[in-house]
Amino acid sequence: MHHFQFQNPTKIIFGAGQISNLSSNIPQGSKVLMLYGGGSIKHNGIYEQVKKSLSAYEFLEFGGIEPNPRYETLLKAIEYIRKENVDFLLAVGGGSVIDGTKFIAAATYYQGDAWDLCNGAKAIKAMPFGTILTLPATGSEMNCGAVISRESSHEKLVFSSPLVYPTFSILDPTVTLSLPPRQRANGVVDAFIHVTEQYLTYPVDAAVQDRFAEGLLLTLIENGKIYVNEPENMEAASNIVWASTLALNGLIAVGVPEDWGTHMIGHELTALTGLDHARTLATVWPRLQMALKESKKEKLLQFAARVWNITEKTEADPNLRISQAIANTDQFFQSLGVKTHLSDYGLALGLGEQIAERFSKRGVLNLGEKGEITPNLACQIVNQSY
Amino acid sequence: MHHFQFQNPTKIIFGAGQISNLSSNIPQGSKVLMLYGGGSIKHNGIYEQVKKSLSAYEFLEFGGIEPNPRYETLLKAIEYIRKENVDFLLAVGGGSVIDGTKFIAAATYYQGDAWDLCNGAKAIKAMPFGTILTLPATGSEMNCGAVISRESSHEKLVFSSPLVYPTFSILDPTVTLSLPPRQRANGVVDAFIHVTEQYLTYPVDAAVQDRFAEGLLLTLIENGKIYVNEPENMEAASNIVWASTLALNGLIAVGVPEDWGTHMIGHELTALTGLDHARTLATVWPRLQMALKESKKEKLLQFAARVWNITEKTEADPNLRISQAIANTDQFFQSLGVKTHLSDYGLALGLGEQIAERFSKRGVLNLGEKGEITPNLACQIVNQSY
Numbered sequence: 001m002h003h004f005q006f007q008n009p010t011k012i013i014f015g016a017g018q019i020s021n022l023s024s025n026i027p028q029g030s031k032v033l034m035l036y037g038g039g040s041i042k043h044n045g046i047y048e049q050v051k052k053s054l055s056a057y058e059f060l061e062f063g064g065i066e067p068n069p070r071y072e073t074l075l076k077a078i079e080y081i082r083k084e085n086v087d088f089l090l091a092v093g094g095g096s097v098i099d100g101t102k103f104i105a106a107a108t109y110y111q112g113d114a115w116d117l118c119n120g121a122k123a124i125k126a127m128p129f130g131t132i133l134t135l136p137a138t139g140s141e142m143n144c145g146a147v148i149s150r151e152s153s154h155e156k157l158v159f160s161s162p163l164v165y166p167t168f169s170i171l172d173p174t175v176t177l178s179l180p181p182r183q184r185a186n187g188v189v190d191a192f193i194h195v196t197e198q199y200l201t202y203p204v205d206a207a208v209q210d211r212f213a214e215g216l217l218l219t220l221i222e223n224g225k226i227y228v229n230e231p232e233n234m235e236a237a238s239n240i241v242w243a244s245t246l247a248l249n250g251l252i253a254v255g256v257p258e259d260w261g262t263h264m265i266g267h268e269l270t271a272l273t274g275l276d277h278a279r280t281l282a283t284v285w286p287r288l289q290m291a292l293k294e295s296k297k298e299k300l301l302q303f304a305a306r307v308w309n310i311t312e313k314t315e316a317d318p319n320l321r322i323s324q325a326i327a328n329t330d331q332f333f334q335s336l337g338v339k340t341h342l343s344d345y346g347l348a349l350g351l352g353e354q355i356a357e358r359f360s361k362r363g364v365l366n367l368g369e370k371g372e373i374t375p376n377l378a379c380q381i382v383n384q385s386y
Numbered sequence: 387m388h389h390f391q392f393q394n395p396t397k398i399i400f401g402a403g404q405i406s407n408l409s410s411n412i413p414q415g416s417k418v419l420m421l422y423g424g425g426s427i428k429h430n431g432i433y434e435q436v437k438k439s440l441s442a443y444e445f446l447e448f449g450g451i452e453p454n455p456r457y458e459t460l461l462k463a464i465e466y467i468r469k470e471n472v473d474f475l476l477a478v479g480g481g482s483v484i485d486g487t488k489f490i491a492a493a494t495y496y497q498g499d500a501w502d503l504c505n506g507a508k509a510i511k512a513m514p515f516g517t518i519l520t521l522p523a524t525g526s527e528m529n530c531g532a533v534i535s536r537e538s539s540h541e542k543l544v545f546s547s548p549l550v551y552p553t554f555s556i557l558d559p560t561v562t563l564s565l566p567p568r569q570r571a572n573g574v575v576d577a578f579i580h581v582t583e584q585y586l587t588y589p590v591d592a593a594v595q596d597r598f599a600e601g602l603l604l605t606l607i608e609n610g611k612i613y614v615n616e617p618e619n620m621e622a623a624s625n626i627v628w629a630s631t632l633a634l635n636g637l638i639a640v641g642v643p644e645d646w647g648t649h650m651i652g653h654e655l656t657a658l659t660g661l662d663h664a665r666t667l668a669t670v671w672p673r674l675q676m677a678l679k680e681s682k683k684e685k686l687l688q689f690a691a692r693v694w695n696i697t698e699k700t701e702a703d704p705n706l707r708i709s710q711a712i713a714n715t716d717q718f719f720q721s722l723g724v725k726t727h728l729s730d731y732g733l734a735l736g737l738g739e740q741i742a743e744r745f746s747k748r749g750v751l752n753l754g755e756k757g758e759i760t761p762n763l764a765c766q767i768v769n770q771s772y
Contacts, residue, residue, distance in 0.1 A: 001624050003401020008394070014641065015389020205621040207609060208629050211601025219593040235591040238387050242594050242641075251637075255400065255628075 001206035001255035008250055010142045011168040014242065016234070018172050019046070022053035022090075025130060025168045030088035032059040033081060035101050037093045039063060044178040046134060050092055060084055065093065068270060068277070069100030071115060071150040077104050078114070081127070089129035091166075094183075095138025095190075098131050099146035102164040105129050118148050118157035126163035132170045135179060136241040137187030137278070139194060139248025141169035149271065156271040171245065173237040181228050184240075185336035186278035188224040191244035192217060192329075193262055193281045196303075200289065201257040201369035203298050213252045214306045219243045221307070221332060228336050257369040259296075262288050264367050265378055268355040273347055282333045282340045287384040288373075289326045293319075295372060300325060343386045352382035387592035387641035394636055396528045397554040400628065402620070404558050405432070408439035408476075411516060411554045416474035418445040419467060421487050423479045425449060430564040432520060436478055446470055451479065454656060454663070455486030457501060457536040463490050464500070467513070475515035477552075480569075481524025481576075484517050485532035488550040491515050504534050504543035512549035518556045521565060522627040523573030523664070525580060525634025527555035535657065542657040557631065559623040567614050570626075571722035572664035574610040577630035578603060578718075579648055579667045582689075586675065587643040587755035589684050599638045600692045605629045607693070607718060614722050643755040645682075648674050650753050651764055654741040659733055668719045668726045673770040674759075675712045679705075681758060686711060728772045738768035 013021055026032060032054060041047040062077045080086075081104065091101035106123035107114040117123060133141045140146065145160040176184065199213035219239055226236035246252070265288070266280035293300060301318055304310040304325035315321045330340050339345065356379035359365070367373035373381075399407055412418060418440060427433040448463045466472075467490065477487035492509035493500035503509060519527045526532065531546040562570065585599035605625055612622040632638070651674070652666035679686060687704055690696040690711035701707045716726050725731065742765035745751070753759035759767075 001621075001628075003404060005397065005399050007397035011391065011393035012640075013391050018389060205625065207605040207625040208601060208632060211605060212598055215594060215597025215601050219597060223593060235387075239591065239593040242387075246594060254398075 001204050001209070004254040006250060006254045008142065008165065010165050010249075012142065012171060012245070013168060014171045016172055016174045018170050019049045019053060019132060022050065022130075022132070022170065023056060026054075026057065026088055026090070028056075030057060031084070031086050032057050032088045032090055033062055033077075033084070033086040034059060034090045034092055035062050035065060035077065035097055035104070036091075037063070037065050037067070037097050040178070041092055041134060044175070046092060046132065046175060050090070050132065054090075060086065065097045065100045067096045068147070068149040068156065069096045069103070071148055072152070074100050074104050074107070074148070075114065078108050081108050087127065089127055091129060091131040092134065094133070094135030095140040098133070098140040098166070099138070099148065101129050101131070102140070102144070102146040103148050103159055105164055106159070106161055115150065117161075118150075118155075118159045123161040123163050126161065128167050130168045130170070131166045132172075133241070134175045135183055135187060136176065136244040137190040139191065139245055141166060141171065142245050142249040147267065154271050156267040169245075171241050173234055173241045176227075176237045176241070177231055179231070181337060182276075184228045184231075185338050186276055187244060188220055188227065188240060188336055189278040189282050189333050189338050191240075191247040192220045192224075192332075193278075193285055194247040195220075195252065196285070197260050197263060198253045198256060198258050200296050200299050200303060201259050202296065203302070204256055206256045209252050209254060209256050210302070212246075214303075216243050216247050216252070217307045224332070224336055259367070259369040261367040261373045261378075264364065265355060265382060268358055269342075269351060269382070272351060272354060275345055275347070279338060279345065282338045283342050283385040284381060286326050286330045286340060287381045290323070291377065291381050291384070292368065292372065293322050293326075295370060297322070341386060342382075347386075349383075349386065352379035355379065355382055387590050387595070390640040392636060392640045394528065394551065396551045396635075398528065398557060398631070399554060400557045402558055402560045404556050405435045405439060405518060408436065408516075408518070408556065409442060412440075412443065412474055412476070414442075416443060417470070417472050418443050418474045418476055419463075419470070419472040420445060420447050420476045420478055421451060421463065421483055421490070422447070422449050422477075423451050423453070423483050426564070427478055427520060430561070432478060432518065432561060436476070436518065440476075446472065451483045451486040453482045454533070454535040454542065455482045455489070457534055458538070460486050460490050460493070460534070461500065464494050467494050473513065475513055477515060477517040478520065480519070480521030481526040484519070484526040484552070485524070485534065487515050487517070488526070488530070488532040489534050489545055491550055492545070492547055501536065503547075504536075504541075504545045509547040509549050512547065514553050516554045516556070517552045518558075519627070520561045521569055521573060522562065522630040523569075523576045525577065525631055527552060527557065528631050528635040533653065540657050542653040555631075557627050559620055559627045562613075562623045562627070563617055565617070567723060568662075570614045570617075571724050572662055573630060574606055574613065574626060574722055575664040575668050575719050575724050577626075577633040578606045578610075578715075579664075579671055580633040581606075581638065582671070583646050583649060584639045584642060584644050586682055586685050586689060587645050588682065589688070590642055592642045595638050595640060595642050596688070598632075600689075602629050602633050602638070603693045610718070610722055645753070645755040647753040647759045647764075650750065651741060651768060654744055655728075655737065655768070658737060658740060661731055661733070665724060665731065668724045669728050669771040670767060672712050672716045672726060673767045676709070677763065677767050677770070678754065678758060679708050679712075681756060683708070728768075733772075735769075735772065738765035741765065741768055
């Protein structure tokens with residue numbers, strides 16, 4: 001395996017009822033800004049629980065952070081924070097609220113155009129923040145990355161900094177009780193594809209990382225359908241919550257190559273059409289794997305054997321083992337209620353060409369672990385995803 | 387799964403040649419005390435590498451920390467630290483040196499009898515320290531626990547505190563090149579048994595923790611013999627180093643029951659006879675699992691199936707599947723060159739009774755995840771281990 005550095009300081013507080021531990025994790029005397037999204041937390045009881053836990057603090061609220069959090073909205077939060085001298089942030093929501101909060105935490109102290117942070121500029125300081133996760137999916141609750149959308153330019157870009165690991169994250173699986181099936185299914189697909197982006201590349205003898213990745217995939221497969229169809233099943237919900245956090249906390253990525261091609265193409269699809277993040281991934285993933293099946297052969301065969309139990313014994317032809325494993329995954333997404341073709345979502349032709357043009361313009365010329373995904377190949381992959 | 391909290395702040399710096407990054411991880415202007423063991427680092431080049439990396443610091447040395455670090459020796463280090471106003475510690479060694487350094491880090495600031503820290507007293511402050519691991523085995527490089535031996539009373543007790551996570555740990559797999567086979571084999575057995583102590587209990591629907599534990603066990607099995615027999619094989623060494631760190635960094639223990647019975651009995655055996663830690667474990671483990679096979683039935687069957695591929699298809703009788711899995715593990719230890727009976731080490735009869743008496747005296751009356759291991763059962767287990 002390659003050399004690596006790994007450090008993840010986020011404190012995880014996991015279990016039913018753990019929101020009651022909130023106040024012991026925020027420094028006394030802090031002025032807290034609670035950030036949230038569309039207000040679902042006001043209907044499912046979480047808002048009241050948080051308010052109760054924060055009764056000893058001076059605290060303010062900022063709601064309305066969108067799915068695919070918008071730069072324009074986040075700037076308003078920053079203005080409010082500066083005006084009110086807030087010194088601790090609390091993100092209550094899913095990946096979008098947490099991602100938005102990370103950006104706010106760093107951009108509040110950034111001198112100059114804050115959008116630079118999404119174009120590689122280095123954050124110098126960040127406000128401390130905790131999170132209460134309400135939707136397992138992105139893993140944002142235990143990593144230092146964020147994806148921010150800018151409405152004015154239809155861009156969706158990645159911001160990351162070691163300064164924006166959450167101080168703590170409260171993972172209470174019972175918060176999933178009120179989630180609609182669509183959000184549950186999206187979360188499982190998102191987590192599954194996060195794992196594969198760190199796993200389906202080429203082998204570097206990283207035995208533990210491979211086994212952990214496969215363990216997460218098996219957990220998502222074995223618990224995914226139960227989680228989507230049986231909201232009361234807290235065992236399945238707990239396993240999905242913990243698996244989706246570990247899917248993107250950096251651990252399975254250490255010392256191995258990565259291929260974020262599916263996500264990069266997916267981000268463009270969301271930026272152009274507004275389609276749910278996970279649904280863009282589910283359409284792109286099978287086609288990207290097929291397009292690169294020679295290059296990813298060894299790991300795809302390992303994936304077939306260890307995750308889908310498709311081995312030499314069950315199928316002699318390695319190419320068929322690979323296509324079968326990709327088809328099984330496609331079927332798994334569909335079994336959760338997530339359709340896997342762009343045409344299923346009524347999207348018009350031409351997205352491949354648009355995305356290729358956007359990649360070319362931004363200099364995104366060689367995605368994938370070996371740099372094989374040119375704008376042209378990205379175009380083909382998208383067009384095969386209809 | 388049960389509710390849990392998890393936070394592990396240690397920074398891991400992994401790979402060949404990473405000792406050269408040492409100085410960028412120690413605060414400038416620190417007065418550093420380098421702690422080590424019997425001096426093997428002076429023969430294998432590590433001492434020179436460290437000295438070179440620390441050239442910009444004022445630094446002192448304290449050598450001679452024993453395998454099973456002795457309280458009496460550690461007190462001398464504390465005296466030296468206080469006298470010299472050291473403010474950063476650097477442990478260069480295996481689990482014993484790192485464990486000793488943890489104790490020193492906390493005991494330096496402890497008011498009163500330092501041995502209290504091994505009897506449940508709470509540390510209030512600890513000196514920051516980093517580690518350079520020279521022997522993969524104990525996982526001490528990424529956790530906050532230590533085992534300390536007191537010569538005067540023949541005690542071997544556990545000290546732990548969230549204040550003694552290493553600030554950083556440098557894991558350079560090439561340091562294993564100079565290890566003798568005995569130390570390599572001991573390390574693999576120790577790590578293997580650490581995993582089982584957090585895994586072979588009763589099921590609590592913790593899907594990820596189980597898969598991760600099984601992944602570590604498979605990695606140790608698949609790489610263990612190569613690592614012991616082919617010192618130049620850096621792929622195997624890298625996998626063993628990373629697996630043994632993750633075997634005891636807290637991650638696979640979250641939300642699940644644990645059974646540290648094998649370790650507790652093993653510590654007594656070392657305290658009484660001086661037998662290597664891992665070798666005590668290898669003798670106790672098979673007998674403890676057999677003694678508790680009804681109680682641990684579900685997990686032992688899962689272990690048989692997922693780790694040793696012994697399933698209903700290969701063996702219809704569940705009891706035989708369990709004994710076969712335990713026998714395979716016993717064979718695995720032996721294949722590394724680690725004998726699995728106390729008589730193999732020429733130890734005289736009577737150890738079971740002595741250990742039972744020591745447990746009774748200290749009030750260690752119910753070890754194991756369900757408290758089933760009474761002093762009497764511990765006696766039986768030890769006596770069956772001859």
